[in-house]
Amino acid sequence: MITQPEETTAAYQTVVGLEVHVQLLTQSKLFCRCSTKFGAPPNTQTCPVCTGMPGALPVMNREAFRLSLKTAIALDLHIPQFTKWDRKNYFYPDSPRGYQISQFDLPLSEHGFLHISDPQGAFPPKKIRILRAHLEDDAGKSLHDEAAGKADSRIDLNRAGTPLLEIVSEPDMRSAQEARAYLTELKLLLTYLGVSDCNMQEGSLRVDANVNIHMQVDGEKIATPIVEIKNLNSFRAVERAVVYEAQRQYELWRETGKKLGDAPKQTRGWDDQAQLTRAQRHKEESSDYRYFPDPDLAPVLTSAEEVEKLKAAMIQRPAELRSRLQTDYALDAHDADVIVNQGRLFVDYFIAVAEKSGSGKLAGNWIQQSVLRYLNEQEIGIGEFDISAAALAEMIDLIQSGELASSRAKDVFAEMLNAKTTAPEAMKTLGIEAVDDSTLVTLCQSLLDDNPRIVADVQGGKQQAVGALIGQAKKKNPNANPSEVRKICLRLIDAM
């Protein structure tokens, strides 16, 4: 029986390395011209190449290679001038050639890193090293239909040949939270780069986790055998599987004393329903892939100039944007994080509002509190949002100039959305207009005349008594600016 992890977390350190497979957003497959579109009827996006027909030959998709280089540069990976393709030989029904075309000893990129942090401070910011990122082609899908008492397996090769970039981290993560933070940041970066849609449901982003635990026992460092966890269908599943697996390994170590090296690397599958990992069949993991260079494909050469060109064209990455928003627009770390995590379009929206209104702080507040809430409620993206950055900036301008009282701004915002209109139009509809000073003085004077007790209280030193007048003023004229009313009343009493 496995105990609750909270009781024993101090007993060991969890060590996690992640292998992430990302489907690249290309129109066509890695080695043929078939479409990569998801969801077509089975086997309608296939040709002799991706079905592994005799005589068929692969031709590399340059766009897939370009997207891979772009990603590699964003992850600060080193790009060697020479890379090649290797065959990974294994038999499986959804692998029609009997081998996968991948990269073995000379991948297109190696040795990079990704910074992760947690705005809530669950762990200090850290740098996760990335061992390599390489390209390979995807397998098809086996569909098992065991209805009608007849075991029937079918194969859909639409996905076979889709370009996958495999990004392999070093075992640098020390908790499930760090693993999740790494995946979240990686996904955000890939989304910013536009190299993948990272849709886990459709399999465009797949994660395998390598997990073991380290312990200090009588001054000696002990590590458990490494387990690779497959079948992780969400970041949440990764988090839970890591926690579960670390604890399972701890229990197992206490029971058997088996350390790293005492047992071979094991593959286990995450069962999301049961919330536990299960050993996978032994035979499936003892393969010798007999890698060798694929003689059908030429090695790929990348010049230093090409790399420089891609570097020069590199977008601002999420980490860079976060610090830019803090320095250029006076946002705090949390606000910058929230905005950047919404994606590049959202950041652009924020920057446009901040630039046009001249106030990063106000822009940040409005965007986080009103815009983001609305988007979440409606489950839409910033691209479908009806208030343009210019229109929101105009509203903020009106607030800053005093023409629109902060207290009414929320109504104006709602009206702008409702009537798909500008702030001045919304203010007109709501009857909001600036009240000139003399009107306000007349209004205040009449209030003072009607409320001698309040006047007396204020004169007696109870300044806060004037607050009661503000409510009355708003009733008589909804456009009266509360702070102005307050100021004028105090001035008039003072002059009495």
Add this chain to the structure above:
Amino acid sequence: MSSLVEQTATELQRRLQASEVSAVEVASAFLDRIASHDDKIGAFLSVWREQALERAADVDRRRAAGKPVGLLAGLPVAVKDVFCTRGELTTCASKMLEHFRPPYDATVVEKIEAADGIILGKTNMDEFAMGGSTENSAYRPTHNPWDNERVPGGSSGGAAAAVAAQMAPLSVGTDTGGSIRQPAAFCGVVGLKPTYGRVSRRGLVAFASSLDQAGPLARTAADAALLLEVIAGHDPRDSTSADAPVARYSQTVSQPLEKLRIGIVREHLGAGLHAEIAAAVEEAIQVWKDLGAQIQEISLPHNEYAIATYYIIAPCEASSNLARYDGVHYGYRTDETKMLAQLAAERKAAEGNPARLEEIDTPLVRMYRQSRSEGFGAEVKRRVMLGAYALSAGYYDAYYLKALKVRRLIRQDFDQAFAKVDVIMGPTTPTPAYRLGEKAADPLASYLGDTYTVSANLAGICSLSTPCGFTQSGLPIGLQLQAPALEEDRLLRAAHMYQTATDWRLRRP
């Protein structure tokens, strides 16, 4: 006038152009010849009688209407059954692909048809092009037209025998370690293995991808030039295809080469070489001297490792290339009902014995195992096992990686030799055609038959075999000429020069 089937492709081309004969007449003549002769030769696995006559009629109509026709217009061509032909059986002479009809045409086939060549059918071969006698065909052996008790060579044995027996003026074969040149030598025809990458491999069912190359077999160098001109050229759908211009070989082939320097490898004329072949090669040297060529001795020091290197690299690649024949997607699959019954029986017998139960295959693994062991012939299985072994963890460096290094050295030997000579000349094979069954029990003896041919594949250079004599018992002897990469033009012109000085090519079985 001799009968149509006796004529060379070049003669037929001239007569077709002059409308002295129609494409239908030419095709009919060869189809009739196949019908009457192939029973005892066994060169064809399938004959496309109807399509061939239809296409020939179409060429005739277009020519009569004054419309443009291709370079091969009306010329029959036999195609080795290793090239994919859309909707038509492509068996590779294997039970594994007994019913395989590809959904696409090989580039070579597309080019022949685009040039209005008339494909007569598909020729026999060693299964998956593995072998040198065509005895490894799963369907039938091919007999040598010069002596029906003997092999035609292989793996393109059907392609060579078809030309020698006048069942086709032209044929396309493939050469991975000598599979065009050796049968050409055994059958007394011209066979050219072009530079690696010269002819597209797209649609050529792979044996060893880094060595496979398609090329022409014909009666004369001029005929080979004609077919090469059609099938050569860059193919963007083959990543290993050479992006280099193709000469008008059929135009240049008759131009003699001035001051030709010919290299002779002395070791190739010594031990292990059949005496009559050695004599024929010496005679050829004299012919060249009379033609004004300068003969030089050269050395290819790493050539002695060529066979060993080849028999690592080719099986390694083959083991991977042939993995797709697993009974899942196409081709042969074992009888599943029987297989499942057998598995159930094995499980029952092992009841109560967990260790033995664990040993029994899953149905999927058994399906793979049984489909492959029933669908492949012995030689294919031997090479797949050799290759899988050599690529295994712990052996890769000692075998495959080492072989790649030696391959580089072999290539460098040729580079150095070709700095001194224009063409390298020697025997194509160590022996003339042997008897059917003679080497079947000794694969190693059969592998050694590739001694003179494999190095051209390892180095990627071009090479051809042309008839240079006959043994006392009337078996043809082949002379091998080798030239640097992309110098097919030089090779063909040299062969043509030699042929105009000799009359070996004129003999008929």
